[in-house]
Amino acid sequence: xxxxxxxxxxxxxxxxxxxxxxxxxxxxxxxxxxxxxxxxxxxxxxxxxxxxxxxxxxxxxxxxxxxxxxxxxxxxxxxxxxxxxxxxxxxxxxxxxxxxxxxxxxxxxxxxxxxxxxxxxxxxxxxxxxxxxxxxxxxxxxxxxxxxxxxxxxxxxxxxxxxxxxxxxxxxxxxxxxxxxxxxxxxxxxxxxxxxxxxxxxxxxxxxxxxxxxxxxxxxxxxxxxxxxxxxxxxxxxxxxxxxxxxxxxxxxxxxxxxxxxxxxxxxxxxxxxxxxxxxxxxxxxxxxxxxxxxxxxxxxxxxxxxxxxxxxxxxxxxxxxxxxxxxxxxxxxxxxxxxxxxxxxxx
Numbered sequence: 001x002x003x004x005x006x007x008x009x010x011x012x013x014x015x016x017x018x019x020x021x022x023x024x025x026x027x028x029x030x031x032x033x034x035x036x037x038x039x040x041x042x043x044x045x046x047x048x049x050x051x052x053x054x055x056x057x058x059x060x061x062x063x064x065x066x067x068x069x070x071x072x073x074x075x076x077x078x079x080x081x082x083x084x085x086x087x088x089x090x091x092x093x094x095x096x097x098x099x100x101x102x103x104x105x106x107x108x109x110x111x112x113x114x115x116x117x118x119x120x121x122x123x124x125x126x127x128x129x130x131x132x133x134x135x136x137x138x139x140x141x142x143x144x145x146x147x148x149x150x151x152x153x154x155x156x157x158x159x160x161x162x163x164x165x166x167x168x169x170x171x172x173x174x175x176x177x178x179x180x181x182x183x184x185x186x187x188x189x190x191x192x193x194x195x196x197x198x199x200x201x202x203x204x205x206x207x208x209x210x211x212x213x214x215x216x217x218x219x220x221x222x223x224x225x226x227x228x229x230x231x232x233x234x235x236x237x238x239x240x241x242x243x244x245x246x247x248x249x250x251x252x253x254x255x256x257x258x259x260x261x262x263x264x265x266x267x268x269x270x271x272x273x274x275x276x277x278x279x280x281x282x283x284x285x286x287x288x289x290x291x292x293x294x295x296x297x298x299x300x301x302x303x304x305x306x307x308x309x310x311x312x313x314x315x316x317x318x319x320x321x322x323x324x325x326x327x328x329x330x331x332x333x334x335x336x337x338x339x340x341x342x343x344x345x346x347x348x
Contacts, residue, residue, distance in 0.1 A: 031239060033307035039081065039238045040302060041316050043073035043295050046097040048324045049106060053096065053113055056328060057273045062113050065142075066127045069097035071268040074294035075200055076101040078241025079168060079261075082249050086163065090138040090151040091170035093128040094200075094267075098170065102135045106327035116334035123337040124345070145171055145178035148197070152184040155195035155258075166194040166252040174205025176219055182226075185258070189226045192257035196248045197223070199260065200235070202267040207279045220262035228258050235263030236294045239301070266292070 050068045057066045069076075072094075080089075080101040091098045099109050104120065112119025112130050120130045128142040138154065141147040151169025158165045175181065176199055188195050199219045203210060210217050220230035229251070233244040241263065248259035266288045270277035277285075302308050 033302075033305075035081070036298065036302050036305075036307050037312070037316065039077050039242075040295070040298050040313065041320065042077045042080075042101060043238065043298065044317060044320045045106070045323065046073045046077070046100050047295060048320050049100060049110070049327070050096060052324045052328050053110070054269070054273065056110075056114065056331075061332065062127065063115060064126045064128075065093065066113070066273045067094040067271065068269045068273070069094055069267070071288070071294070072200060072202060072235065072265045073097060074238035074241055074298075075198070075235045075263045075265055076170075078238040079196075079198060079245040081238075081242045082245035083168065084165070086136065086165040087249075088136045088138055088151075088154045088158075088165065088167045089170070090147045090154065090167065091140065092144070092147060092172060092175065093140065093142050094172070095128065095130065095140040099130060099132070099135075099137060099140075102132065102137045104130075104132050104135050104137060106323050107330040110327040110331040111334045114331045114334070115336065116331055117337045117341075118330070118334040122341060124341060145175035145181050147171060148175070148178075148181050148184045151197075152188050152193060152195055155188065155193035156191065158194055159191065164253060166196060166249055168196045168198060170198045170200055172205065173199065173201040173203070173210050173219060174208075174213070176222060177214060181222075185223050185226045185228060188258040189223070189228050192255060194252035194255075195258045196245065196252060197228075197258060197260045198245075199262045200265055201262055202265050204267075204271070204279065206271045207275065207277070209279070218262075220260055223258070223260045228260055230260035230262065232262045232264060235265030236288075236292045236297060238294060238298055 046069060050070045053062065053066060054068055056062050076098050089098055089102055096109060100106060108118065108120045112121055112123065112125055113127055115123045115126060117123050120132055128140050130140045131138060139147060148169055148171055151167045154167035158167060201210065201219055205213060216222065220232045223230050231244055234240045244261055248261055251259050268285060268289060299313065
């Protein structure tokens, strides 16, 4: 998979079920060891947190819907590494990883997943509806593509206030065919809004492959008719993601308007916890896990470049497990919301 530009002359290639490594590999030589280790820790935290969430769901501790981010960790970690503290993030219902990458506490996220009073939405939002104004995280949205016009509105506010902040608006390959996405594209380019549209193309919507649902499978091209530049990025390579996000962010801050990044990634689990994912083969998932896993890929980079030894990486993994186990214990010990909370935060 090579990075391509919507305005470039690259030949169109057929979308594959499994993401391929970029032919032009990202350079890790420019990345300090501390950055690489931070990316490793952040991705490992998301992976272990989501695995624990899956366990708690199976135990009946999490109600409602639960969409896990396992396999896609490099996307949000790489993008977040290119942002400023004042930038905003908004995403869909597959949102736990984005919360953790934004710096939201694992305890508060897990407490919200289990519907407890100490959760970020006081136990009333659950998996799909968490917010943190302090961390500039604006959800978690359960309606497909609903976050795209809201993220565009955040960018409008930034331009109006002239505050040098940008809005990073995530959505998936299933949401990309929604009409409100294109209304947002049109306004964003018309008004040169500082917004990065990150399409997390994990190859399948709820269960339908991109090939079956989209006439244009090169999703980074979707803004071409609005004159929005776009690139396709290896979403399993956290360094490539960071580099592409930094370029897009620079364009937005320079007043050049919106930018589209299509992240070719892959989710290992079903669309949600209730999805058996019978629309793909075990061999397909196994191939991605063994040859394209974002955490293992970064581990290889760290070890090959002597940025850390095996002992250091095991120390990070131990720290992460302690954080996740603590979050689960904290959540289960947290009280349920007071019934009176049913009547708070309701607009009439």
